[in-house]
Amino acid sequence: MKRKRADIASFFNKKNPAEAQENERQDISKSRADQPVQPHPKLFPRTLQGDRRRNFQASWYNVHSWLEYSQIQDSAHCFACRHFGLPNTDSVFTSALGFKNWKKATFRDGGFTKHVKGEAHTHAMVAWKEYEREEKVNASLMSTLTKEHNKQIQESRTSIKSVAEVLLLTATQNISQRGHRETRDADNRGNFLAILDVNANHDTVIKNKLTGPRNEKYTSHQIQNEMLDTLAEIVRSSIINEVKERAVKESFLHFESADRLDAAGLTEKIIQVLERYGLEYKSNLVGQAYDSASVMSGKHSGVQARIKEVAKQAFYVHCNAHSLDLVLVDTVKAVPQAECFFAFLQGLYVWLLCSHEVA
Numbered sequence: 001m002k003r004k005r006a007d008i009a010s011f012f013n014k015k016n017p018a019e020a021q022e023n024e025r026q027d028i029s030k031s032r033a034d035q036p037v038q039p040h041p042k043l044f045p046r047t048l049q050g051d052r053r054r055n056f057q058a059s060w061y062n063v064h065s066w067l068e069y070s071q072i073q074d075s076a077h078c079f080a081c082r083h084f085g086l087p088n089t090d091s092v093f094t095s096a097l098g099f100k101n102w103k104k105a106t107f108r109d110g111g112f113t114k115h116v117k118g119e120a121h122t123h124a125m126v127a128w129k130e131y132e133r134e135e136k137v138n139a140s141l142m143s144t145l146t147k148e149h150n151k152q153i154q155e156s157r158t159s160i161k162s163v164a165e166v167l168l169l170t171a172t173q174n175i176s177q178r179g180h181r182e183t184r185d186a187d188n189r190g191n192f193l194a195i196l197d198v199n200a201n202h203d204t205v206i207k208n209k210l211t212g213p214r215n216e217k218y219t220s221h222q223i224q225n226e227m228l229d230t231l232a233e234i235v236r237s238s239i240i241n242e243v244k245e246r247a248v249k250e251s252f253l254h255f256e257s258a259d260r261l262d263a264a265g266l267t268e269k270i271i272q273v274l275e276r277y278g279l280e281y282k283s284n285l286v287g288q289a290y291d292s293a294s295v296m297s298g299k300h301s302g303v304q305a306r307i308k309e310v311a312k313q314a315f316y317v318h319c320n321a322h323s324l325d326l327v328l329v330d331t332v333k334a335v336p337q338a339e340c341f342f343a344f345l346q347g348l349y350v351w352l353l354c355s356h357e358v359a
Contacts, residue, residue, distance in 0.1 A: 032083035036068040054102040084127035159209040267306040285311040291322040
């Protein structure tokens with residue numbers, strides 16, 4: 001029974017010859033991209049050869065740059081012939097066992113000297129040196145290309161940063177960005193391009209970008225809108241974090257056009273926006289403020305009532321801004337001249353709006 005168990009264990013632990021050979025050579029170079037493995041242990045193993053014990057000498061590395069040593073097998077191998085030699089080249093220095101006859105290693109007609117004089121080794125050394133030369137050229141070329149690529153990336157980042165800063169400035173200052181005509185010969189190209197031109201007078205990178213190819217300027221209307229959307233998303237994320245941290249602060253989060261203006265449609269739209277940004281309105285919403293229109297403030301079926309059904313703590317109060325507006329309207333009505341003036345402005349607005357729709 002014990003013999004049978006040993007046979008089974010031996011069967012499952014058995015390795016195929018190719019795998020065993022590869023494992024034996026795992027401490028020397030694997031490919032031509034490596035360098036010859038030349039370890040320097042304190043002591044090399046000594047084996048009885050002839051009348052004395054002999055061992056590999058680390059000083060041989062200085063004489064033969066192609067030489068590599070396997071500590072697992074205590075054998076020498078030729079790096080050049082193993083990776084750059086012709087196929088089916090028969091040599092002990094390329095075999096799995098390697099060269100181990102330390103007694104004849106430095107003989108004039110044997111060992112290393114005989115191997116060096118061989119035609120196969122000569123061709124392998126030439127191929128190795130040519131490979132190293134090409135690698136140096138490729139490395140130099142790649143280094144140059146990498147530097148130029150990194151330079152272009154840095155210049156693009158500088159340009160995009162400048163464009164984003166100008167957009168942020170025009171947005172925060174609430175000034176228009178685009179001009180009616182934005183060509184080079186236009187008298188007024190708009191605030192955005194005008195500010196960029198001023199920056200370009202003091203920054204050659206921005207100047208080169210603005211005068212370079214059209215697809216590298218980052219000044220098109222589409223790019224502007226994309227950057228503004230990105231900046232808006234950054235601000236929006238900051239507001240959402242403040243809300244989640246329960247900071248008491250009034251901030252504008254989102255503008256959304258409504259497809260339906262009834263209470264059900266507006267309620268659905270508000271809830272969709274809150275859910276889109278991950279706000280826990282059911283447990284954290286504590287207040288609502290709208291105008292006094294019945295669709296918004298209705299006690300039974302208005303927006304405030306519908307939201308309060310799902311957010312129990314969301315109490316409704318009349319919007320302070322709308323209350324102030326109502327006070328101002330009543331005050332103006334008490335002054336006939338002011339009432340006539342604002343009525344004229346309202347009529348003018350309606351007329352311009354209708355003219356635009358007709359046109």
